[in-house]
Amino acid sequence: MIELKHITKIFTSGKTQVKAVRDVSLEIRDGEIYGIIGFSGAGKSTLVRCINLLERPTQGTVEVDGEDLTGLTNAQLRRARKKIGMIFQHFNLLPSRTVFENIAYPLKGEKGSGAERAKRVRELLELVDLKDKENAYPSQLSGGQKQRVAIARALANHPSVLLCDEATSALDPQTAHAILQLLKRLNRQLGITIVLITHQMEAVKEICDRVAVMETGRVAEEGDVFSVFAEPKEEITREFIRSGSSLYRIQERLEGEVSALALKPGDRLVRLSYRKRSVSEALVSEISRRFYINVNIIFSEIELIQDAPLGGLVAVLSGTEEGIEGAVRYLLEKEVKVEVIEHDAA
Ligand SMILES: Nc1ncnc2c1ncn2[C@@H]1O[C@H](COP(=O)(O)OP(=O)(O)OP(=O)(O)O)[C@@H](O)[C@H]1O
Numbered sequence: 001m002i003e004l005k006h007i008t009k010i011f012t013s014g015k016t017q018v019k020a021v022r023d024v025s026l027e028i029r030d031g032e033i034y035g036i037i038g039f040s041g042a043g044k045s046t047l048v049r050c051i052n053l054l055e056r057p058t059q060g061t062v063e064v065d066g067e068d069l070t071g072l073t074n075a076q077l078r079r080a081r082k083k084i085g086m087i088f089q090h091f092n093l094l095p096s097r098t099v100f101e102n103i104a105y106p107l108k109g110e111k112g113s114g115a116e117r118a119k120r121v122r123e124l125l126e127l128v129d130l131k132d133k134e135n136a137y138p139s140q141l142s143g144g145q146k147q148r149v150a151i152a153r154a155l156a157n158h159p160s161v162l163l164c165d166e167a168t169s170a171l172d173p174q175t176a177h178a179i180l181q182l183l184k185r186l187n188r189q190l191g192i193t194i195v196l197i198t199h200q201m202e203a204v205k206e207i208c209d210r211v212a213v214m215e216t217g218r219v220a221e222e223g224d225v226f227s228v229f230a231e232p233k234e235e236i237t238r239e240f241i242r243s244g245s246s247l248y249r250i251q252e253r254l255e256g257e258v259s260a261l262a263l264k265p266g267d268r269l270v271r272l273s274y275r276k277r278s279v280s281e282a283l284v285s286e287i288s289r290r291f292y293i294n295v296n297i298i299f300s301e302i303e304l305i306q307d308a309p310l311g312g313l314v315a316v317l318s319g320t321e322e323g324i325e326g327a328v329r330y331l332l333e334k335e336v337k338v339e340v341i342e343h344d345a346a
Contacts, residue, residue: 002028002051002161002193007060009046020046021057022217030160033187033194035204035225037240038214044197047214048163051195052084053077064161085154089166091146093138099125099149100134106156124152128182144175151182161193162186168203176200180207201244205229205305213237226306230275247271247301247312261298261316261342268324269342273312274302276335283334284315287327293319314341 009021021043028034038044049055051062053069062069069080093102103124107117125131128148138146147167154162164183168176184207187194196208204211204225212222215236221228232238242248263269272283284295300313317324328338 001030001063001065002026002195003061003063004028004047004050005061005063007047007050007057007062009043009050009055010058019217021050023060024217024219025060026212026219026222028193028195029210030193031187031191032209033184033196033207035196035198035208035211036214037198037201037204037211038236039199042214043217044199044214045165048165048195048197051161051163052081052086054086082157083159084161084163085157085159086163086165087147087150087154087167089169091138091143091150093146093149093153095138097137098134099130099136099138099141102138102149103152103156106153110157120156121152124155127155127186128152142175143171144178147171147179148182151179151186155186155190155192159192161195164194164196164198166197166199169198169200173202176203177206183207201229201240205244205303205310209306213240224306226277226308226310229305230273230310245301245311247273247299247314263316263342264318266318266321266324267343268317268340269298269314270317270328271312271314271339271341272331273337273339274309275337277306277308283331283336284313287330290330291319291323291327293317293323293327312337 004024004026007021007024008019011018011020024047036044036047046055050057053062057070064080064083067080069077072080094105097105100121103121104117107120110117125134128151130145130148130152133141133145138149141149168179171179180203183194186192196203198204208225210223211225211228212219213228213234213236214220220234220236221232228237229241232241261269284297287293288295296316296318298314298316302309302311317327331338
C-alpha cells in the first residue's frame with residue numbers, strides 16, 4: 001500500500017514560491033490501478049514524483065508497504081526505489097543504446113551473471129511483445145514501441161509499484177489504447193500496483209479502479225471511477241466529464257436548434273443519465289410499454305465502466321401528460337437522472 005500523508009510541495013526560486021501540492025493525503029491499495037486526473041498545472045506530476053521522492057515533499061510523509069521513505073538514508077532510499085518503477089510521457093530512453101541495453105540498464109550492479117541478466121531482459125521483451133526488436137535503437141521505433149521498452153525497463157527489478165506520468169499523452173488514440181491495455185494486463189498478470197497520472201479522462205475510464213481529481217494542488221474529489229464519473233460532486237469533475245462526453249456537447253447543440261426537432265405540444269426533450277451500476281434493464285422499451293409513450297432517441301452514449309453502463313441518452317418523450325409524468329417517476333425510482341432540456345407545454 002502507498003500512503004501519502006499531508007503532502008505539501010513548495011518550489012522556491014528567489015523570492016517566488018509555487019505551492020504545487022497542498023496537504024494531499026491518499027491511500028493507494030495493493031494491486032489497484034489508481035488514476036490521478038487534473039488539468040495542466042494541477043500538481044499531478046509533482047505529487048507522483050513525491051511517491052518515489054524524485055521530489056522531496058516540503059511537508060508530509062510517503063509510506064510504501066509500511067516504510068516511510070522520507071526517513072531513509074540515501075542508500076536505503078536507492079534500495080527502496082527498486083520497488084517503484086516509473087514511465088514518462090517522452091519515454092526517456094537512452095538514444096545511443098539498443099532496446100536490449102536500455103532494458104538491461106537497471107540490472108547493472110544487481111546480483112547474477114550476465115547470462116541471467118540477458119534471460120531477464122528476454123523475459124521482459126516477451127512480456128511487452130517486443131521480442132523481435134532487441135537490437136533496434138530507440139530512433140528506429142514507433143512511439144508505442146518506445147513506451148513498451150520503457151515499461152520493460154521499469155519492470156526489470158520486479159517492482160511492486162509502477163508510476164505512469166502521462167504515459168499515453170504523446171501517443172495517437174489507437175496506440176494509447178494498446179498501451180493502456182498492456183498496463184491493465186501487467187496489473188492483472190503481475191499484481192503490480194499502478195498509479196496513472198493523466199489529463200485524459202478516457203485513460204482513467206478505460207483502466208482505472210479508483211481516481212483522484214486534482215485542482216490547484218489539492219485533491220478535489222476521490223473514489224471509485226464509476227461513482228466519481230456517474231455522480232460527480234465537484235465542478236472540476238463535471239468539467240472533465242463535459243470535456244470527454246458527447247452527451248453534454250450534443251445538449252448544447254440541441255439547445256440552439258430545438259425548433260428543428262419540431263416538438264409537438266406536450267413533448268419533452270430530456271436527457272437521461274445512468275447513475276447507478278444496477279441499470280441493466282431495457283428501460284426505454286419498459287417505459288414505452290408501461291406508460292404508452294413514444295421515446296424518440298436523438299442521441300445516446302453508453303459505455304461500460306468497470307463492467308457497468310455509464311452515460312445516457314437524449315430523447316423526445318411524447319404521450320399524455322400522465323404517461324410522461326409516470327415514465328419520469330419510474331426512471332427516477334430506477335435511479336436514472338432525468339433532466340428536461342425543453343418542454344413544449346400544451
Ligand atoms: N521544478 C519546479 N520549479 C518550480 N515550479 C514548478 C516545478 N515543477 C512544477 N512547478 C509548478 O508546480 C505547479 C504544478 O506543476 P505539475 O507539473 O505538478 O502539474 P501537472 O498537473 O502535472 O501539470 P502538467 O500536466 O502540465 O505537467 C505548476 O504551477 C508548475 O509550474
